[in-house]
Amino acid sequence: MIELRQTFAPLKKDWKCTAIFAAAFTFACLQSASRIRSEWGGTAALLILLACLFYQALKVSAGMPAKDGFPWNRVLAWPPVLIALGLLFLPWPDPDAPGLKFGAWFFLALGAVCFFCGVRAMLFGAVPILGCFLVAPFREGIVLYLSYPFRMVSTVLSVGFLRIFGMQIANDKTTIRIEGLDIAITDACSGIQQFETMILVAFWLVMIWKRPFVWRCIHYIFLIPSIIVANAVRIVLTIVLYKTVGEVVLNNTWHEGLGYAQVVLTVALFFLFGCLLPENNETASSAKAGGNGDGGRKRTNGKGGEKHE
Numbered sequence: 001m002i003e004l005r006q007t008f009a010p011l012k013k014d015w016k017c018t019a020i021f022a023a024a025f026t027f028a029c030l031q032s033a034s035r036i037r038s039e040w041g042g043t044a045a046l047l048i049l050l051a052c053l054f055y056q057a058l059k060v061s062a063g064m065p066a067k068d069g070f071p072w073n074r075v076l077a078w079p080p081v082l083i084a085l086g087l088l089f090l091p092w093p094d095p096d097a098p099g100l101k102f103g104a105w106f107f108l109a110l111g112a113v114c115f116f117c118g119v120r121a122m123l124f125g126a127v128p129i130l131g132c133f134l135v136a137p138f139r140e141g142i143v144l145y146l147s148y149p150f151r152m153v154s155t156v157l158s159v160g161f162l163r164i165f166g167m168q169i170a171n172d173k174t175t176i177r178i179e180g181l182d183i184a185i186t187d188a189c190s191g192i193q194q195f196e197t198m199i200l201v202a203f204w205l206v207m208i209w210k211r212p213f214v215w216r217c218i219h220y221i222f223l224i225p226s227i228i229v230a231n232a233v234r235i236v237l238t239i240v241l242y243k244t245v246g247e248v249v250l251n252n253t254w255h256e257g258l259g260y261a262q263v264v265l266t267v268a269l270f271f272l273f274g275c276l277l278p279e280n281n282e283t284a285s286s287a288k289a290g291g292n293g294d295g296g297r298k299r300t301n302g303k304g305g306e307k308h309e
Contacts, residue, residue, distance in 0.1 A: 017061065017117035021054045021125060024109050028132035035140065042143070045196040046136060049203060053128035061121040076122075077115035080107040098137065106133035143195065148174070151185045153228050158235035169239065178239060183250070185235065194263055198223060202270055215277055222273045223266075230265040234258050 028050060032043045084107035087100045094100075109129050114122040135142060151174045159171045169178045176183040202223045206216050238258060241249040248254065 014058065014061065014117055014121070017058060017113060017121050017125070020109060020112050020116070021058065021128070024129050024132040025050060025054060027105070028136040031137040032139070035137070042194075042196040043136075043139065045200045046131070046139065049196065049200045050128045050131045050136070052200075052203060053131070054125065057121065057124035057128060060124050061117065073114050073118045073122075076119055077111045080111035080114065084108040084111065099134075102133045102137055106130060109133065139196075146195070150228060150231065154231040154235060155185050157228070157232040158239070161232070161236055162239060167239075167243075176235070176239070178242070183238075183242075194259075194266075195227070198227060198263070198266055198270075201267060205267075205271055205274060209274060209277070209279070211277065211279070219270075219274050219277055223270055226266045226269040226273070229269060230262045233265060234262040237261075 025047075029047060032047060036043050084104040087104040087107070092100060106129060109132075110122055110126060113125055113129070155171050155174050155176060159169055159176060162169050167178075169176065171177065174185045176185065202220060206219050209216075209219075211219070238249060238254075241254070
């Protein structure tokens with residue numbers, strides 16, 4: 001069972017940090033709500049991911065003991081504040097641009113976290129704060145910007161794979177030409193629409209394994225190759241089924257079915273790659289010690305003393 005006291009302990013330990021993170025998350029929710037249209041799934045997944053990252057930042061920061069010494073938090077808090085003031089008051093060509101204002105809020109939040117909560121909290125909270133002020137408000141533009149390279153790489157991989165087996169197929173950027181038919185690999189076919197959901201699922205999968213931070217980052221980065229490879233497999237299956245079944249493969253039912261298969265394949269590839277990465281040394285050593293039977297147990301020798309085996 002989940003113990004609520006233990007779960008909410010990181011939130012209560014440093015209420016100032018919790019308040020700043022809550023304000024940033026509220027800003028992201030309001031900006032997302034004002035810009036949301038029909039695709040609410042990606043927005044919801046992004047907000048859930050930000051909430052998880054904030055909680056993880058609070059948990060890690062609360063678990064580290066405070067060190068007495070030079071007040072680095074007071075010194076390092078000023079550079080972000082000065083950058084924020086520069087974004088707000090310097091004579092930029094377009095001083096009312098949302099990017100400048102949201103960037104200023106981002107640096108102000110970083111400075112506040114560093115000043116009130118410490119350098120560790122600022123470092124661990126930088127990513128979710130960035131997501132709140134500079135990703136959530138511009139989510140649609142970022143998704144469209146990432147869509148083209150995803151589609152391009154997947155198209156080249158799939159066409160090159162089919163050419164190896166002698167299929168007469170070509171591509172013009174993200175358009176596949178086969179038997180006089182042009183098949184456009186659009187945003188809906190790039191896997192980018194499920195990107196936020198995949199990032200959230202990948203975050204939970206990464207947290208399953210107790211690994212050092214570096215290995216977790218390596219595992220997390222593999223999400224992008226997983227999406228590209230799964231999308232290439234989806235395109236290959238579409239072309240093969242088009243050759244065998246016909247144009248019915250291009251309708252909505254087949255298209256949606258292959259889209260769900262792509263999501264499942266992406267998760268499977270990401271999970272299998274995680275199984276190949278090394279385990280944490282502490283976890284492995286403890287498991288090994290636990291399997292040694294009676295090793296390390298103490299026995300009394302009948303005279304009140306202890307005897308180690």
